[in-house]
Amino acid sequence: MLPKGSAWTNRExxxxxxxxxxxxxQRELxxxxxxxxxxxxxxxxxxxxxxxxNTEQCRQKSKKLRVEYRKVKEQNNRSGDKGKTWKWFNMMDAIYGHQLESKGKEIDTATSLLESKLEPIATPQLNSPAEGSRRAMRAAYQAPSLSTRLKEPNPxxxxxxxxxxxxxxxxPEKLSEAKIQIMSVIHRAQFN
Incomplete structure (x- = not known):
């Protein structure tokens, strides 16, 4: 058994x-x-x-990783802050990202990918119902259409x-395993 404070290797x-x-x-957790x-x-x-x-080392490591993941995720979601990077973020996001976004419900993979690539359309401030309707209509016509925004996706x-x-x-069981394996391969390509 490794001593309590021994460092975890990247592979481990x-x-x-x-x-x-x-x-x-995940289901058991x-x-x-x-x-x-x-x-x-x-x-x-x-x-x-x-x-x-041992069991306690695994529990502690999981807890520390979740805390770090939440910190990075929160910092990256704050507007104006420079995005923080972390070597394990993508793998942690594959495991825990859907929990923060959907509170336990899986998000459709293609939909979430598309939504993450699109900039949100600004909602106009409403001063009066009529003015709000006109502004909303004007904003809708001026905003680039979905097809325009997706015309030239990258490879x-x-x-x-x-x-x-x-x-x-x-x-579902195979889907989670496949996602983690894909993230693992990308992680190895990125950091090894």
Whole structure:
């Protein structure tokens, strides 16, 4: 057993996040107040992958990662702030992002991708009902249409959109595993 304060390697942390993202682990974490059994399962799966961490080490690491993820997410959502980067953000967002955005409900992959690429249309201030209606109509006509905004998607967007039908055809457990594996591959390409 590794000492309590020993640092996690990148490979170990990546494996840990992949395990945390598995559908059965997520379901258990959401369904239980006392999650010692869940982190025992995570610890066992880590051991199967060749990494020895006890239940408490897994629980503490999960907690620290969630705290850091929330900090980065909140800072990046504040207008005017420079976006903060974090090596594990994309993997954590794949695991926990839908929880913050939809409070437990999955967001359609293609829809969320498109919405994240579009700038919000400003809502005019309403001084009177008639003036508000005129301003709203004017704003709607002046705003670029969805088709205009999506006319020239980049190749990466097209590739990601091509994955959506395949992902949507998967069973929920396989879908979560596939998302985590995709994020893991991208993470390795980015940081190794």
């Amino acid at each position: 942390l990546e494996t840990f996040l992949c395990i945390l993202g598995e559908e059965d682990v 959401h369904g239980s107040v006392r999650n010692a059994k869940v982190f025992q399962l995570v610890s066992d799966k880590l051991l199967d992958a060749g990494f020895e961490r 990466e967007e097209l590739f990601l959109l091509s994955l959506a039908p395949m992902l949507q055809s998967l069973e």
